[in-house]
Amino acid sequence: MAKRILIIQGHPDGSTPHLCHALSEAYAQGARSAGHVVETIDVGQLDFPLLRSKSDWDKGTLPQSLMASQLAIKSAEHLVFFFPLWLGGMPALLKGFMEQVMRPAVGLFVDGGTRPGRPLSGRSARIVITMGMPASLYRWYFRAHSLKALKRSILGFVGVAPVRDTLIGAVEAMDAGRRAQWMERMHDLGRRAA
Template identity: 45%
Template sequence: MTRVLIVQGHPDGEEQHLCHAIAEAYRSAAEDAGHRVTVINIAVGDIPCLRSKAEWEGSDLPQVAVTGQKAVQDAEHIVLIYPLWMGDVPAMLKAWLEQVLRKGFAFEMSGRTWRPALAGRSARVIVTMGMPGAAYRWFYMAHSLRSLDRNILRFCGFRPVRRSIFGNAEDPSGKAQAKMLKTAARLGARAQ
């Protein structure tokens, strides 16, 4: 049994999107396989943006950071699911990551050296997009996904960090979406 945290990073809380269906397929298969799953839907919380170094380093955490840190601390495997927006992570998900993965919780700094504090946890990033996944990988070099992997997740100690790029998310035939849901369920059953 693996303790899994799914962070459903689609910022629209008014209607269901492909990211919600992917999160549900992953969750359902993981629970059916005996894994314990917690889901955080970032669209339903109040996530304040950090505006200064003093605020980021402060000890007065908003509730979203307290809840997020507890969920990350309890998890062995983190799954981030989000749509590619303007070539990057949606701003609301980035704000959640900044609130939760703070110095003193996710990593320690001493002068110019750092020590990751979340070692022993793995991560899976699932990103959806309208363009073909191969175009994002090869033409755009998966720039923002590589940055999230290297500069945030691995920096904090997550290893391994696996990636799933789900392109053609708006396929009118529905075949691409069906394949995505099947893949999400397969990953969820293995807690990968």
């Protein structure tokens, strides 16, 4: 059964393609080949302000530049995030994007922001993170804290489940053969909307 898939490309440098872009494109190609409907948001191409106050968080209006993104998140059945690990977490631009589109009146509450709820229930997600360190080091020594924060404190909080992950480590040492294996894996995940 075809799904509506939203890819959120979280690499903040939208001026030049990176590994995250190639991975997300492989995922999108696999998904389209299986008949899924795919939309992509490239956060690095968006222009939006960061939230700077509790008042903005609680009552501010969503910037015009993010309205299509909010609608895409609400209409997707499966969300896929791609981003590099920077300073142990998601890049600040992606975090700022998530803060904007997931604030109370937008994502954390239902009935127009009047009561707590899980407005994104029924959606699934996959998080793909690239990093310089070995993925096992990030997962076991550093306890994958930023991955857990995105899974539990953001996506889980608004009802997205299940949330699966793919960690791709030692990217600076990646040779052409290993890169091709990852592209094939992303293509397969996209085909299965997993």
